[in-house]
Amino acid sequence: LDKNVDLRTIAERTPGFSGADLSNLLNEAAILSARRDKKVIEQIDILDSVERVLLGPERKSHVLSEKEKKITAYHEAGHALIAHELPNTDPVQKVSIISRGQAAGYTLKLPVEDKHLHPRSEFIDELAVLLGGYMAEKQIFGEVTTGASNDLREATKLAKKIITQYGMDEKLGPRTFGEKEELIFLGKEIHEQKDYSEKTAEMIDQQITQLIKNAQETALEILTKKRKSLDKLVNELIKHETLERKAFEAIFKQKEK
Amino acid sequence: LDKNVDLRTIAERTPGFSGADLSNLLNEAAILSARRDKKVIEQIDILDSVERVLLGPERKSHVLSEKEKKITAYHEAGHALIAHELPNTDPVQKVSIISRGQAAGYTLKLPVEDKHLHPRSEFIDELAVLLGGYMAEKQIFGEVTTGASNDLREATKLAKKIITQYGMDEKLGPRTFGEKEELIFLGKEIHEQKDYSEKTAEMIDQQITQLIKNAQETALEILTKKRKSLDKLVNELIKHETLERKAFEAIFKQKEK
């Protein structure tokens, strides 16, 4: 292990990792540093391994066209900008337009410390972050692409949980909806039983849509007010493809000067 | 077995335990006292084993932040205060903000004697106790966290049973709704068949919501009236992490002086 390895940074990027996860991570890092012909494992090897573990391997072969690169840059910059501006979000560790797994780009956002309780405000801000990519595409290019599909699925799931599992919706009140049942046939299967009336289903639908609409407005407002930061972020992303936390935050400090 | 072991207290904390359960409990206590290098099993070993059996092992590694500790303290104090103030509840045996199993903290509340019949009033008070944590978070911090999720699930289930299994709702009357059927495929599975009309489903939904709303109001009223006791409880909990029955009740006696 290289002596310059900063364990604090690594700890910040691996919240929720168990001992086994961490040992597995170091193994990956060792393989990576070996592949890079190094004698010691360096900080960069470990950080790259963290992402590999969290998001899947980089897909360099997955080459984006110039137009797609620009869309992806605005999409990821959208996520990152909203995350940076809202108070109840985790700090952005990295923004990238290099494909990983299924995604064209990604924004890595990790909590500073382990959390066990999540307040409503955190979820509300998270919804705005999730909608950030979609709204940036819409604002800049006038139309959206399929690139936001996964964000929308996550946002819908989160909005549904806020309402049906966490009792955080004023209209539906502090109760739960939809009992999960595990069907132990041949595989693990969790099926949600609709244990409420059609009228309640309609109310849940309305409230999900309302939460998403609010998140859209929050995102749009920030994207409009901070348009300059957004453009700067996009330029940097297209130039460097990946921005680490320091480089990312520097962009905002520049502006402030 | 240490001669100071108070069997009465142990009996109070193990209602519904069968002979096999009790023998199993003493086994756990023996292992615990051995691990603690004792020659005899002491009262504390048995009591700790009771909780281990009921709630799962303590999770000391699960470290809460200062903010989370404060939220958890108000949450558990909320449960305990409501349980203490309402007439048809079991006495609070212990309140704690040490994580056990999935929960950030817990309030142990056990009946003085075995019960075979549960009157409606007991369930109505239990609903208020279940909502106590949620309402305390809302009242003190202005918003709730995911920590109440399990309480809400339990409250919803209980409210549903009051209406659909026990015939305790005036509007829906003394009948049952939803025949349980056991599906004996490969595992044990109990599936509830919706054997009533959509209109009835709506009425059930309304009445569940009404029961929960009433429980919220009861909880809020107590939390407001007894705010000083709540704060004192929280201070003690943050200081000691765990309050046994005596310490818990002392807080209220102090006040009365």
Add this chain to the structure above:
Amino acid sequence: LDKNVDLRTIAERTPGFSGADLSNLLNEAAILSARRDKKVIEQIDILDSVERVLLGPERKSHVLSEKEKKITAYHEAGHALIAHELPNTDPVQKVSIISRGQAAGYTLKLPVEDKHLHPRSEFIDELAVLLGGYMAEKQIFGEVTTGASNDLREATKLAKKIITQYGMDEKLGPRTFGEKEELIFLGKEIHEQKDYSEKTAEMIDQQITQLIKNAQETALEILTKKRKSLDKLVNELIKHETLERKAFEAIFKQKEK
């Protein structure tokens, strides 16, 4: 077999028993009398075995509190009183507040002869008997307990059958609703297919509720008019725990004097 065994009484208490059932019953009685160190099987051994076979073993360990005993006594006396007063019911053979199986107490009511046809009036009276325990609890204690849960399930099932299987409801007419289908997967499973419209489902729901409401009113009227008999029955039950048919009927004869 003791020569004092009254085969007529035994026959009355075992309607619908097949030859195999009867032989099985005598076996149980032989075991019981042996356990009681008798050389012959006496009447009491056979009668006790009948109940064991029908209701499960007595649960003496299942000790009720004074309050629970009183609730149970009013509950069972409620059933027994309604059964005694209504014309189309079977005679009460025994009332007891000793726990058997899941029930806190029980009322044994058996037909004088085997029946193959059940008229509507018999079911209507049976509904009132089933609601008798619930209404007695409500009337005397102002609220009900979970003790009536099973009665309500039986009443709901019976009301549903009256309407959907026996064509005995004026509004829904002489037809059946809900085809039973046997699913022969791995166990025996009877699933009822909803083969009617939502509007019909609503009407069925309304009529079930109406039948139950009528039964409530019938029960309430008798409980109010015969309050003295009810209280006497309860006193006897608390004193003796179990009333056989003769003792039960004596209470009403006393009154008549």
Add this chain to the structure above:
Amino acid sequence: LDKNVDLRTIAERTPGFSGADLSNLLNEAAILSARRDKKVIEQIDILDSVERVLLGPERKSHVLSEKEKKITAYHEAGHALIAHELPNTDPVQKVSIISRGQAAGYTLKLPVEDKHLHPRSEFIDELAVLLGGYMAEKQIFGEVTTGASNDLREATKLAKKIITQYGMDEKLGPRTFGEKEELIFLGKEIHEQKDYSEKTAEMIDQQITQLIKNAQETALEILTKKRKSLDKLVNELIKHETLERKAFEAIFKQKEK
């Protein structure tokens, strides 16, 4: 085979029997005549075997009370009378109040020749015959028993088929509803898929109810007009328990004189 065996009568009572069925029937008859210590198979042995094959064995042990016998007699006489009076029904071969299989009594009604096409009018009359027992009970005793349950199920099924399979309902028109699908899991299972809208389901429900209501009226009218024949039939049934075709038809001839 006894030389007096009338093959024509036997043919009339075995419509739809295949060669294998007939050979099977003769086997049953041979066993029966042997059990009756005969050297040849007589007409009566074959006829008894036909009923055994069609309806299950007689249940002599299944003894009806006087009241039940009277109800059963009116019930069966109801079926038989309606079948006799309506034009599009098969001739009544036998009426009986001896239990067979699940039924308290039975009315045997067989077509004179094999049929391959069934016109609407035949089904409409059959519905009235099926309702005949129910309406007779209602008319005579003021209330119905569970004895009509199976008739109502058959009537409901037939009414549904008239509407959904045979296109014989003016309102729903010449189309089918509900595709049958065979589920070939582990047993043979026919599941009907609801392939139409809720509104159509309501119309089907209304038309089934209408067909049954019409059948009720037809039955009631005949039972009222021919009350004397009904009573005579009942008297004969109670006296003889079983009426063969000749004896049955004689009752009506008497009247005509």
Add this chain to the structure above:
Amino acid sequence: LDKNVDLRTIAERTPGFSGADLSNLLNEAAILSARRDKKVIEQIDILDSVERVLLGPERKSHVLSEKEKKITAYHEAGHALIAHELPNTDPVQKVSIISRGQAAGYTLKLPVEDKHLHPRSEFIDELAVLLGGYMAEKQIFGEVTTGASNDLREATKLAKKIITQYGMDEKLGPRTFGEKEELIFLGKEIHEQKDYSEKTAEMIDQQITQLIKNAQETALEILTKKRKSLDKLVNELIKHETLERKAFEAIFKQKEK
């Protein structure tokens, strides 16, 4: 193979037959001619085998009554007449009132050449042909029999496909409804998932009913206008039981003279 065998006629009656099907057909024909003690396979052997393959074996034992024969004749003549009069139908090859498989009679109608595209008009005429038997029964006898059941099922299926699979309904437009999913459990099973709203289900129901109603009107109009041809056809059918294409067409030529 007999030298008089007309391969053109055989080709016309076997559209869609693969090489294997044809070889199989000739095998059947060889067996048939052998059973008929011929040395060569004649035209008639092959044609009979075609029907055997398509419709199942003749059921001579299945004897119709005079009344049933008349109904069947009008039913089949109804199909054949409509098929002859409408422009977008395949030529009638044969009409018969000899039972085959489940059907009391049959009308064989085969395309002149293989088709790969089916226009809407072809389906609309086919619906009228399918309703032809039903409408003929209704028109002549005033009521319908169960004999039309299969036609109605086919007509309903076809009408549904026109609307939901082929986009040929103006109201529902050029889209599909109801995704088929193959359930590969233990047998082959195709289950149609209802992937549209209840309101759409209602519209589909209305349009199916409308298509059938139009087909009824078309059929009725032809049956009324060409009543003489219908009666002639029926007379010939009752006399000869089966009419081959030539004999069938001759009836219409006669009329024209």
Add this chain to the structure above:
Amino acid sequence: LDKNVDLRTIAERTPGFSGADLSNLLNEAAILSARRDKKVIEQIDILDSVERVLLGPERKSHVLSEKEKKITAYHEAGHALIAHELPNTDPVQKVSIISRGQAAGYTLKLPVEDKHLHPRSEFIDELAVLLGGYMAEKQIFGEVTTGASNDLREATKLAKKIITQYGMDEKLGPRTFGEKEELIFLGKEIHEQKDYSEKTAEMIDQQITQLIKNAQETALEILTKKRKSLDKLVNELIKHETLERKAFEAIFKQKEK
């Protein structure tokens, strides 16, 4: 490999092909060229193999009638013309009226470069292309055939995805509907759970229909405006059966002159 093989063209026609796919393709081409008695693999062998891999083998035996050929030509020309005229579509590589797999003809349309993000406008144009065959048939022949069935299924699926998976519908907003669940019984099975209310289902239905309606209008407008190109295309198709990209584009250039 023949030296005249133009790798660029092959690359254009194989977007999304993996290394394994490409190696597999060359294998097919080698077999094809061998069957054609060539010593080297030529361009044409590879291109034919591409289509074989993508669309299934040609079905020369599947002979269309003159009328069907004309319908197919207008159908395919419809697709191709719309694809050529709209801005957000991939270039047409080939149009053919030779049957392949289930289809009577086909239009091969491939992207110039690999795409990872698909904007809404691309899908909107694709819907018009899919409807192009249907609208051409309707416009020219006054009615449609079953040949459009597969196009309509694809269009419906795409419209549904636009709305429920990609958040591209203004009315339903940026959220997803219908969680996919994998049922891992015995085969791979993806079942879509309806996790929204009936009212939402109705809105989804309306919006799908709206998208399709818009696509119809777009298609109709182009078909009307460019009727001459359409007719020319059809003439060429009937003459040559297949038009490669160059020949296809030449038709439009001619016109421009």
